[in-house]
Amino acid sequence: MRITSSKVTKTTDKADGKLADKCTECGQIIDSRRIPQIKNVKLAYTSCTYNGTAKKPGVTVYDVDGNTLNKTDYTVSYKNNTASGTAGVTVTFKGNYAGRITATFVICPKAVSVKTAQSTAKGVKLIQYATARTFKGAKTANIAGAKNVTKTVKGLAKNKRYYVRVRSYRKSGRVTYYSAWSTTKNVVIKK
Numbered sequence: 001m002r003i004t005s006s007k008v009t010k011t012t013d014k015a016d017g018k019l020a021d022k023c024t025e026c027g028q029i030i031d032s033r034r035i036p037q038i039k040n041v042k043l044a045y046t047s048c049t050y051n052g053t054a055k056k057p058g059v060t061v062y063d064v065d066g067n068t069l070n071k072t073d074y075t076v077s078y079k080n081n082t083a084s085g086t087a088g089v090t091v092t093f094k095g096n097y098a099g100r101i102t103a104t105f106v107i108c109p110k111a112v113s114v115k116t117a118q119s120t121a122k123g124v125k126l127i128q129y130a131t132a133r134t135f136k137g138a139k140t141a142n143i144a145g146a147k148n149v150t151k152t153v154k155g156l157a158k159n160k161r162y163y164v165r166v167r168s169y170r171k172s173g174r175v176t177y178y179s180a181w182s183t184t185k186n187v188v189i190k191k
Contacts, residue, residue, distance in 0.1 A: 010098040011063075013038040017096060036063035038101070041091050047106045049179065050084040055107055059091060073097050084109045085172040109168040111179040127151060127166035133184075135163065161188045 011017030017035035022028060044058035059076050061069040073095050079088035084107045092100045130138035143151045143166075156162060163186045168179045 008035075008096055010096060011035040011037055012093075012097070012099040013040075013101055014099075016064075019096065035096050036065045036067065038062075038069070038093070038097065038099075039064045041089075041101045041103050043089060043103055043105055045105065047108060049108050050110045052082070054078070054082045055087060055105070056081065057089070057105055059089065059103075061091060061101075069097070081107070083107065084170045084177050086175070106177065108177055109170045109179040111168065111182065127164075128181075129153065129156075129162045129164050131157075131160055131162060133163055135165070156189045158189050161186055 007020045007022065009018040009020075014037070016037045019033045019035060021031040023030055039062045042060045042062065044060075046057075048055050048057075056078055059074075061074060063069065074091050074093045074097065077090045077092070079090070081087040086104050087107055089103045089105065090100055091103070127143055128135065128138050128140045130136065132138075141151050141153050143149070163184050165181045165184045167181050170177050
């Protein structure tokens, strides 16, 4: 009867690994099995909308043969995953695997909506406006400050219909993250 021991050469995202069984008496390799190289990490989603809670997209890891790794082969940690901006995911491998892979996903600002579009002596309250329903040639006006909810724009053409929509945004470093556009309102400018 031969007693065997196993030696593992751990798999990484750079190379295959190997699991070898050998005889403890003579040192002869009895069996050798390839452990396919890690190919990539796929997140359940790559963008979502801010709602004040931590976002944790599910993780699936694939090897170069198209197989999925067991969840016992790695651990997952998240970073900067509550506020809007770019969040990080780190997958750290264990067992027959070694190394780590990082991935990112985007948390978009919460969407906003247009409550009313009014034609008054002072103009129209909006963030983006155009005379075309498609917003071709649209002009924009920033609403400064998180607590401000109105914007007055002057110099609009009388008797023209304007289409209005808004979206929120957040700057993080050199990157600006935008929410989706709101539904569109329209108004005819009075004389």
